[in-house]
Amino acid sequence: MKKERNTTVVDMLNEKIYITKAFYKKSVNPMNPECAELARLMREHKGFSIELKETTKKTYANLTFAKMEEYIGTQANSEEMLKEFEEVKKVAKAKNQAYAAAKKWFFENYPEYKENGVCDKELGKTNVVANEDIKEITTIIPFKKAVNE
Secondary structure (H helix, E strand, O other): OOOOOOOEEEEOOOOEEEEOHHHHHHHOOOOOHHHHHHHHHHHHOOOOEEEEOOOOOOOOOOOOHHHHHHHHHOOOOHHHHHHHHHHHHHHHHHOOOHHHHHHHHHHHHOHHHHHHOOOHHHHOOOOOOOHHHHHHHHHHOOHHHHHHO
């Protein structure tokens, strides 16, 4: 059975039941155990409001294998570390955890990437933004102000 993370929290002081978004999605189906769990919490804590938990986990959606390799390639001991990175990927792939294990290894060996928020520009890449995205951005921030900052 998959270990569930903290999917529900009961805040007695503020009379709130916090649930995760994933738990909520499962709880709307009466056939899922999450539905019964939520019903039980609501019975035990009458009058409590139900709210979605805010997640504070930082994600690295644009951190791909290629970007990790490119960053490793900029370091002093890059050849040795790239070989080690390939080995980590091989072992992790055999266990169906290729990305998670590689990312963990990468952050253990290069914590400055995570802490300093290294961006594509620092890696020698430039982001090309679609015209639709430019329109959307300039409606939020006036173009002149965005260019001058």
